[in-house]
Amino acid sequence: MSKRDRHAQILAVLREKRVTSQEVLRELLQDREIEVTQATLSRDIRELRLVKIPGAGGIGHYSVPDEWESTPTLESLLPTLFHSADGVGHLLVVHTMKGGAQTVAAAIDWEEWPEVIGTLAGDDTIIIVLRDPDSIAVLRARLERMAGVKGV
Numbered sequence: 001m002s003k004r005d006r007h008a009q010i011l012a013v014l015r016e017k018r019v020t021s022q023e024v025l026r027e028l029l030q031d032r033e034i035e036v037t038q039a040t041l042s043r044d045i046r047e048l049r050l051v052k053i054p055g056a057g058g059i060g061h062y063s064v065p066d067e068w069e070s071t072p073t074l075e076s077l078l079p080t081l082f083h084s085a086d087g088v089g090h091l092l093v094v095h096t097m098k099g100g101a102q103t104v105a106a107a108i109d110w111e112e113w114p115e116v117i118g119t120l121a122g123d124d125t126i127i128i129v130l131r132d133p134d135s136i137a138v139l140r141a142r143l144e145r146m147a148g149v150k151g152v
Helices: 003-016 022-031 038-047 074-081 101-111 133-147
Strands: 051-053 061-063 082-088 091-096 116-121 125-130
Touching (some): 003 038, 074 082, 074 101, 074 133, 125 133
Antiparallel strands (some): 082 091, 091 125, 116 125
16 A cells, blocks of 8 residues: 555544544454554654544544645745755755745744754744754755755
8 A cells, every 4th residue: 555545544634533542443443454653644644644643531642734834845845945055063944935934944844853842933044953054064954955956
């Protein structure tokens, strides 16, 4: 089963039932004859931007806020909006097409990459603050690869 099909099945399960944990979600997927590891399911939950909504008695359930379902992913944004990236020390500066910085910065924040502390976006420029200056080349290469920059 492809990732896209698995994601569609996860969303279908969440629309049909209140799912309170990853284990419950995994079991409901198994009922649909979809085998998935805990690590893959965790990654799927992050990629689908699922959030756990607090419920009665402190028991929350997974949800996909409507406005997030239509939010583009970083992989879909970068080929169109990315212009360049360069940095020094703990700072990586990413240049986007005019008006694209805030959307790209939000998508970078959603990735929750361990080397990124946070982003600050203007109209066409993003400053990414890194935990370790040694990760600047790796992050720059990752963004360029996702953007489809030649030679990366």
